[in-house]
Amino acid sequence: MFLIYSRETDMAGLSPADMDELRATHRAVMDETRAQGIFQGAEPLHPTATATTVRMNGGKPLVLDGPFAETKEQLAGYYILDCKDLDEAIEWAARIPTACKGGEGCIEIRPIMALPSR
Numbered sequence: 001m002f003l004i005y006s007r008e009t010d011m012a013g014l015s016p017a018d019m020d021e022l023r024a025t026h027r028a029v030m031d032e033t034r035a036q037g038i039f040q041g042a043e044p045l046h047p048t049a050t051a052t053t054v055r056m057n058g059g060k061p062l063v064l065d066g067p068f069a070e071t072k073e074q075l076a077g078y079y080i081l082d083c084k085d086l087d088e089a090i091e092w093a094a095r096i097p098t099a100c101k102g103g104e105g106c107i108e109i110r111p112i113m114a115l116p117s118r
Helices: 008-012 015-036 086-093
Strands: 002-006 041-042 052-057 061-065 072-082 106-109
Touching: 002 008, 002 061, 008 072, 015 041, 015 072, 041 061, 072 086
Parallel strands: none
Antiparallel strands: 002 072, 002 106, 041 072, 052 061
16 A cells, blocks of 8 residues: 655645646556556545544543644555555655655555455
């Protein structure tokens, strides 16, 4: 799984043309990974202002508005690609446009654990 982190303030400052270019670049990565048969899914996330965090406190849920942590970069979306190894995953991560904008943002690569079948 490729977790995409970016700064919401940077995204808010993009012109409509820049947003269209960013979307087109994401679509190109998704189209190419579909063509190679490794695409499993990808979605952007709404801004952190729409987030709700649930923490357990004394056995009861404590519901908080907003993300779980204050950071400069927020989780913006994800890709799930079925890569053969970490080297291939790194190659794809380098092509995700959020990682390429002036060194802002990053892509975290994490394997997905398979759940045991019942």
